[in-house]
Amino acid sequence: MATIVSPLPETRPHDAPHPNVATANRRLPGVHDYDQVDREILGTMRPTGGWFLALGVAILFMLIGACTWMYQIYWGLGVAGYSPPVMWAVYIVCFVFWVGIGHAGTLISAILYLFRAGFRTTIYRCAEVMTVFAVMTAGLFPILHLGRPWKFFWLIPYPNWRLIWPQFKSPLVWDVFAISTYLTISATFLFIGLLPDFAVMRDRERNPIRRQLYAQLSLGWRNTDREWRHFTRAYLFLAALATPLVLSVHSVVSFDFAMANTPGWHATIFPPYFVAGAIFSGMGMVFTIIIPLRRFMGLKHYVTLNDLDAGAKLCLFTSMVVGCAYLTEFFIGWYSGNPTEHEFWWNRVFGQWWWAAWIMLLCNMVLPLSLFWQKLRRNTIWLWILSIFINLGMWFERFVIFEPSLSHEFEPWQWHYYSPTWVDIAILCGSFGWFFMWFLLFIRQMPIMAISEVKEISPRPQRRRVPHSPPVTATITPTVGDEV
């Protein structure tokens, strides 16, 4: 048996720099101390004229949507273009679109946290907020789709008075479980991450009413070592639970269609295809939101070009996965030798739905290929324009999946054409108004970046007054092209 005759050397000398594993040792060259972080991030919460204007436009759109919904309740679902065989129209398209948008938040927050992706730190709060409000928006559409929306509670799986429960083998019941779990876990994840920031706001706020509000929301958070120790673990476990949840939710949404014996839907490729599409569309919406925010809120030294570059690479990758899924579907339509499938795919791409299919292919497959060029990945104007095309393309992707299938089933006498009415379009605009209204209200009440996490990647306060110990030098390695 070996005998230790002298103390073991310390594996981590005191003065060695300690890499921060949780943030991939990322640094912000333009950020110099913690006070700057507090000042600049809390400074984004001051309302400006542009913010009031944007909020006004969002509320106007929401009101248009609300009035249109009342009109639809009065006259019935026929005004939304519902006629056999197309009984799921723009509302189901919007539902899947908004659930997809909601995917990027938890993806960026949870999956990139587990993978230690450094670019996550400054954009994840924005993406998480986007998730919660996007899922809230998606949740409206099953209710809008009801002829009698006041009976919405029938959607909740509970037994009737004869104790007959809903069918647990139905994808629609799985959907209720998946979406409600996703909304709950995403909102919890967002709230837990906000706790230390509420404490910062409580300690900096001068208005007594707001200070009291932040004190309540912070739950008495005091930044103690005990709190941080359990907080970091809880955050990690929530991320670990949320990661498979992200993958499962859109898989379950895809089962709504893949389980049906309808041409174009009954395909095993749907779950990965939907998940990749959701991540892609979510990243598109993140760019749509974060690029103006960093420009108008003076956050260019937090959300750097390197971050956008990394996000654009993820966007490009998911675009290629989605493109591969499109081509696989077309190939199987031809290779299966099934005349129904073959006819259906021909009709979808070259027949009556060609315009929608080609908008989808152009926006989701062709234009994102521009991101192979680094110059375009780092060009914020192009990224923003591209993100609008991605949002458009992903909305049309869902349109192309649902409407052609319903309007072109097995029997030729069922074949029909569907075109959205003004009610559909007004409700779609209203959903954007609803989403952006909540988002704009949020960014004036809560910090759009996680203050404590940004502090983790900022230079720590260094030794100045104790000369007998050499100072710890923070490793700040600006990357080429970083905006300072």
Place this chain on the structure above:
Amino acid sequence: MQGIIGSFDDVDATVTALRELRRRPVGGDITVFTPAPDHEIEHVLDNGPSVVRRYTLIGGLCGASFGYWIPIWVSRYWPLVTGGKPIASWIPYTIISFELMVLIGGLSTVAGLFVAARLPKLTMTVGYDARFSGGEYGVYVACTPERAREVEAVLRRAGAEEVQYEQ
């Protein structure tokens, strides 16, 4: 609770004070206030793994079990055989089970955080100062008035900006 709170404007002095206090325990419990989680301080304190993981595990297992139990019970409550298929089919029920595992596991994790970190706090924490959520660090050492001078000396030697006796 009586004790001494020392505030530091840099992390190295805080770590030096903590190392000294760990080496020569002159007081009781130590509480450190930091603006952000710090691996170096966590390493010095060496408090062991968090108990939150047990809450996550137990919550997740309960959620998964409940997620299987409810559809199986429901199916057997009104047993309608369709096409010779099993009344309780575990494959579709796995989806319910998985979702409830994540839901209950996630909520248990939050409950574990609240229990372990003693949240929500309804009263003020002794020694806490608003500066500790900004850019300064605080080390609070519980001690009796007799040991106060000794603790104060350790904190000042390490580079504390300000030392106060709290009671």
